[in-house]
Amino acid sequence: MNNNASLSPIQQVVAAHRRGEAAGLYSVCCSHPTVLRAAMRVAASYGSVLLVEATSNQVDQFGGYTGMTPQVFRDYVHQLAREQGFPLEQLVLGGDHLGPNAWQGLDAASAMQHAETLIAAYVAAGFHKIHLDCSMRCADDPSYLSDEIIAERSARLCTVAEQAAQQAGLPPPVYVIGTEVPIPGGEANLAQAGAVTSPVAARRTLDVHCKAFLDRKLNAAWRRVIAMVVQPGVDFDHSHIQHYDAAQAAELSDFIAGQPGIVFEAHSTDYQQEAALHRMVRDHFAILKVGPAATxxxxxxxxxxxxxxxxxxxxxxxxxxxxxxxEAMQAEPRHWHKHYPGSIAEQRLLRRYGLSDRCRYYWGEPQVAAAVEKLCANLDAREIPLALLSQHLPEQYLEVLQGQLATTTSALLEHKVGRILGQYARACCRNAADSEAAAAGSAAAIC
Incomplete structure (x- = not known):
């Protein structure tokens, strides 16, 4: 959709994909410093763009659950990058599920006012990739929210974003649209997951958003819509994974192949097999979101x-x-209670081991952060015997044996996370031959 000769790193990857290259983007949706440091090491290793996204739950004008505003989050990620020696020109910030999501309990007028402030704050802070998500109902909305209402609200927020970028003297953002959007934070039950989006529904989403944008004279912004969110038939809940089936998504893939300049964005790709990630990129699900699998x-x-x-x-x-x-999770159960059903024993198991990884919301709690610091200090003050590494961190043990990895807790943890993120980096490699070769021999360390 973009014919501009001066393309942002995100637009360059999308353009390469549309030229037929095995190019994609992986979006790291996380604010944990260990995950972000691992992501930077992976991106540096593969020479890839690093796309880091904050959600409207994590980061907003009031601080979100992380306590960070968009500007604070930007400064935080940039500081990590400087500490890692990661070039800022390879780092792109994105905003995910930006809309009235956090204010669904309010009437639509109030919720959308908050959403406008949210969008303006993200764009003014330099977030370049903006997911316009108005798919959720507000308190006084009808039981069914039509595509036209969703699209009109999205276009309204786009207007705000365009103005915010201009006022801040920043390059205009690129946009992601879509009405079939997975629930932010993951499904409570995989039975609630949607079926693969039909080409008819995708066509309608594209058409109604195009009309809404053009009605607001957002022609230039429409040319910067790089992706739409659809359901490719992948999802997960606390205990189960819905794996990618290329045959089921074939019609949807064929549809987007006929739409110049645009790709699909796939949410909830966590826990997919690496071969499936390669197939998804090949099938034009070229933006892969990952978060809970990393944490x-x-x-x-x-x-x-x-x-x-x-x-x-x-x-x-x-x-x-x-x-x-x-103890912290039980003291403040709001982040996990509705996601984890069952008996007390079953809930205890899910709090610790659930695939939806609701414990990721608690690493920033003071008592939990202090315990992590104490754990790392205890072990960094001692030499960890190789036999214990072999028993409890066998993949990292092999890299230590080869002299490729230090035994500090930070190195071990970043390597552990990096092995997950490396699967996404390989799936998104621009050279198909290199990508397949890397996938075949991907047991090697990258951190």
Whole structure:
């Protein structure tokens, strides 16, 4: 959709994909510093653009659940990049589910006013990729929200975004649209997941949004719509994974192949097999979102370190991290309670091991952060025996043996997360031959 000779890094990748290259983008939807450092190491290793996205739940004009406004989040990510020596020109910030999501309990007029402030704050802070998501009902909306209402509200927010970029002297944003949007934060039950979007529905989404944009004289902005969110038939809940089936998505893939300059954005691609990620990019689901799978790997790494700590550190000096985490989750259950059904024992298991990884909301709690710091200090002050690494972190153990990885807790954790993110980087490689070769030999370390 963009004929401009001066393209942003995001637009360059989309243009390469539309030229037939095996090019895609992976979007890291996370604010945890370990995950972001791992993401930067992966992107540096593969020479890829790093797209980091904040959601409207995480970051908003009031701070969101992270306590960060868009400007604070930008400064935080940029500081991590400077510390890592990661070039800022390879880093792109995006805003996910930007709209009235956080204010669904208000009437539409009030919710949309908040959404306008939200969009303006994101764009003014330099967030370049903007997902316009007005698919959720507000308190006084009808039971069914039509595509026309969703599109009109999205165009309204686009107007605000365009003005904010101009006033800030920033390049105009690129946009993602779509009405078949997965629930922010993941499904409570995979039975609620939607079927593969039909080409008819995708065509209608594109048409109604085009009309809404053009009605508001947003012709230039419409040319910067790079993607639309659809349901490709992938999802997950706390215990199950819906895997990609290329045959079921074939008609949808064929549809977008006929739409110049635009690709699909696939949410909830966490836990897909790497081969499936390659197929999704090939089938024009060229923007892959990942979040919970990365923090799930982080939690696995921290739990493994806790097991090592139990062997090396006297009980009275240990961090008790996993107990502290569960106590914090029980004290403030709002982030997990509606997602984790069952008995007390079943909920306890899901709090710790659920694929939706609701514990990711609690790493910033002061008592949990202090326990993580104590765990890392305890282990960094000691030499971790190779036998314990082999038992509890076997993949990292192999890299340590080869002299490719340090045994500091930060290095071990970043490597653990990096192995997940590396799958996405390989799936999005611009050279198809290199991409397939990398996938075939992907057991090697990248951090």
């Amino acid at each position: 799930f790997a982080l939690r696995e790494g921290l739990m493994a370190l806790c097991r090592i700590e139990e062997e090396l550190v006297p009980a009275g000096q240990a961090s008790r991290l996993m107990q502290v985490l569960d």
